[in-house]
Amino acid sequence: MRYLVDGVPTPSVTEILEAVGITSSRYYKPGAAERGTAVHRMLEEYDVLGIPGEGLYFEAYCSFLARAEPKIIAIERFVFVEDPRYGGTLDRVMEIDGQTYVVDIKTGWPASWHEIQLAAYARAYGAVDRIAALYIKDGIPKFREYDLTKGLARWAEALEKYYGGQNDRA
Numbered sequence: 001m002r003y004l005v006d007g008v009p010t011p012s013v014t015e016i017l018e019a020v021g022i023t024s025s026r027y028y029k030p031g032a033a034e035r036g037t038a039v040h041r042m043l044e045e046y047d048v049l050g051i052p053g054e055g056l057y058f059e060a061y062c063s064f065l066a067r068a069e070p071k072i073i074a075i076e077r078f079v080f081v082e083d084p085r086y087g088g089t090l091d092r093v094m095e096i097d098g099q100t101y102v103v104d105i106k107t108g109w110p111a112s113w114h115e116i117q118l119a120a121y122a123r124a125y126g127a128v129d130r131i132a133a134l135y136i137k138d139g140i141p142k143f144r145e146y147d148l149t150k151g152l153a154r155w156a157e158a159l160e161k162y163y164g165g166q167n168d169r170a
Helices: 013-019 032-049 056-068 114-125 148-163
Strands: 002-005 008-011 071-081 086-096 099-106 130-135 142-146
Touching: 002 071, 008 013, 008 086, 013 086, 013 114, 013 148, 032 056, 032 071, 032 099, 071 114, 086 114, 099 114, 114 130, 114 142, 114 148, 130 148, 142 148
Parallel strands: 099 130
Antiparallel strands: 002 008, 071 086, 086 099, 130 142
């Protein structure tokens, strides 16, 4: 997905990761993107409006909330960096046990590129202590922390490859 920020085309985190060969949407099962979008919408409606959802994904999310007792700071927040230019929508920023996390909610299985995606969002958001993905597949919440420093280094490499060291970053 490409964003338009102040009239300037801006690549998304996912677009950059795909362009440099770190991930590819061709590996997703049919309907995966639609399922993920529907689940994210349901969980956002719950967090923002208090409208309960249904199904295993919702049960897993509620189980995580009950166990971790996070303070939700941001929900489905667009973040943007001017140079090198990129943007994206992070799922949640949460405070858990005094630490600020960027949390991505995943309806699929863990993948190595999740660490890079989360680090990119954390860099754009700022003031983050940790990054983690919340996997809610099969109704069982799995909260997996990733290494922010390692993720940021890998994101910097992806940006360098994407932009090719050029000064034009738009």
